[in-house]
Amino acid sequence: MYFVCDLDTRMSDSEIWEHAKRHQLIILTKDTDFLVKSLRDDIGPKVIHFKLGNLSLSELHKYFSEFWSLLVKEIRSAKIILAYRDHIEIIK
Template sequence: MSPKYFVDVNLPYYFSIWNNPDYVHQLDIERTAKDSNIWSYAKSEEMTIITKDSDFSNRILVSTPPPRIIHFRTGNISMKAFHTLISEVWNEVIQLSQTYKLEVIFNDKIEAFN
C-alpha cells in the first residue's frame, strides 16, 4: 500500500497521527528536495501534500489535482498547541481533503477550496 499523504519537511517528523503507512515524511525521502520535486513526486503518486509552505497553496489554485494540499497557517504556536489543534480537526481535514483540492487550517477555522 502506497502512502496517501506527503508531510513536508517544515512539519514535525515525530507525530503520532502521521505515524502510519498512509503518511511519508520528506525526511524519509530527501531532506533538501525542492518544492517542484515534491510537487512532481506527490502528483505522480497521487498524494496530498501536508505543509506550512504557502507556495503549494498558490500553485494548487491554478492547477488540477493531484496533488491536493493541506496547508497549515497557524503561525508560531507551541508543539503542544499544534498537536492539540491537529487532534481536534484531523478527521474533518481528512474528509474534506477527499473533495477539495486545498484546505487551509487556521487556529480557529478550516477553509476549503476547489
C-alpha cells in the same frame, strides 16, 4: 504518511510537487508556494496549507486532536484546505 526527510531532504519544491502528483499524495505544508502552485495547477496534488502561526507542541497536539478527522474527511472532495487555528476553509 511520508515526510520529505524520509525521501530526500534535497528535493526542490517542484520535485516534491511531482512526487506527490505521481503517487497521489496530499501535501501538508506551511509553505505558501505550494498553495500558489495548487491554485495554478488543475491536476496537481491536493494541498492542506496550515496557517497556524507559532504554536507550542501542546497547542499543535490540541489542534490536530480537534481538527484532524475533519481535515481527513474534507480533503476527499477538496482540492485545497486552508487550515487556521480555529477553522478550516475548503477550496474545491
